[in-house]
Amino acid sequence: MPANTDGGVGRRIAYYRSVVRPKLTQQELANAACVALGTIRKIERGERGVSGDTLQAIADALGVDPVRLCRDRGTAHSQARDGLPALSAAIAAYDCPDDGPVRPVSELRDAVDTAVKWRLGAQYTRIVRDLPDLLPELARAYHTAADGDRAELAQLLVSAYRCADAAAYKLGAHDLSARLIELMRWVTAAAEDPLLTASVAYVRTETFFAARAHAAGLRALQQAIDMAPVPTTAVERAVRGALHMRAAVIAGRARDADAAVAHLSDAGRLAEQVTENVYYGTAFGPDSVRIHQVSVAVSLGGDHVSAALGITHEWKPPTGLAAERRSGFYIELARAQLWAGMPDSAFESLKVARRVASQHTRDHPWVREDASTLRRLRRADSETLTSFAEWCAAT
Known part of the structure; x- marks a missing residue:
């Protein structure tokens, strides 16, 4: 049978080996599956693929269906998912939207601010209910805007696309998420705002997470950090710090502990110079960095897990943080x-x-x-x- 080269297989094997009762060491799993210890180690590290027969033997030894090891579980069906096709239709004509009403910029700003609150609160049903109407209206406003309003409308459109993307990505519609991110990148050029460009680079990392292209995602974030303005204001520090937080997480997924620690250190240094708040759509500050320290430790696994638990013994995220981040x-x-x-x-x-x-x-x-x-x-x-x-x- 052909080899499965999905790097996630090794992580899932390590996960099930570590949590089934009784727990299995790599040697015990190798013995039970009649597979060489070196092979188990390489598979779990993602350094080699796994054939169908070997996967079946490992699954049998773990007592799980091999399908669980081959891919992540599909998303649960929910009311929010029912609205995703309407979101997709709403962006199909992003460059030539249908004629229709356009509210004043001040009202559009209020509508987008409300959508951002829904995103931070993980209220995806509301997003997929309202944004299929808001996105075309923003596109009409953007394409017909006077020069004085164009930059702000570009920012509003990016923020709205990001809200739609949050629902799409969290609900498992990764192709739709990738399309929305490309639209964010397209419209950002008109905003002429390097901080907005940096914030979109933060969101773009979702495409690398979805593809498990973690090393490539880390490179893209490093480029974004290099291109971001030298931080001299609180907002600039927060935007740059958020990129470092994101880079630490994807470095952890790539099992690059040195890079993860370095980016967390840079994020922590910048977080000490700002208050916890939402900057350009992303929460950043000391509490957000602490949450990402836990996330990175879990991604790295092994001895790092004790570090994650150590952080949580004396600290829990305050209720003032965005609900999505706290639940994560x-x-x-x-x-x-x-x-x-x-x-x-x-x-x-x-x-x-x-x-x-x-x-x-x-x-x-x-x-x-x-x-x-x-x-x-x-x-x-x-x-x-x-x-x-x-x-x-x-x-």
Whole structure:
């Protein structure tokens, strides 16, 4: 059978090996699957592919369906997903929108500000409900704008595209997300704002996450950092710091610990010079950096997991942070707790994530995967856990 070269296979094998009960060492998995220890190590590090027969043997040893190891679980169906086709239709004629009404710039600004609040609050159903009308209207306004309004309308259009992208990406519509990001990059040129360009580079990283092209994504972010203005104001420091945060995360996914630590250090230094706030659409400050420290530690795995748990022993994200970011923290924490053999704590973290941002949690692939794992780990079926698993469509 052909070899599966998806680098995510190795990470998923390592995940299931580490959380099944009893836990398996790499040597024990190699023995159970009748595979050489060196082969297991290389597969988990993403240094070699895995044939169909080997994958089946490893899956049998782990007691899981090989499909779970081949790809991430699909997204749960939700009401928000029903609105994605309308979003796609709304941007089809981005350069030649239908005729229609156009509100004054001040009213459009208010509408976009509301959409941004929905994005930060992970209210995706509202985004896919309202933006199919707002996006064409903004496009009409942009294409017919007087010179004095064009730059601001470009910024508003980028912000609206970003809101639509947040819903598309979080709901698993990665092709639609990539189209929206390209539209952001297209319209940014008209805004003539280097900070807006940098903020779009931050969002563009989603395409590299979706493709698991982590090394390429890290290069793209480094280029964006190099091109960003030398920071002399709080906003410039925050925008640059956000790029470093993002670079640290994707470096962690690439298992480049040195780069991840370096970018986190740069982000932390810049965060000390600003207050926690939303800058050009991205939350940045000391609390955001701390959350990303946990995310990076979970991505690196192994001994780094204890560092993630150490951060959370004395600190939790304040309620003033964006709901999407706070729920993401608890989802990451749950995974670290599973790796550390703390299933009860992991379930509590998942429940907190749901309370903070229900839609973000329900459609997160890690939540379904971890909820499914928790059901296997518990000897007696828990009504609460079963209800949670059914809610997020875990099996």
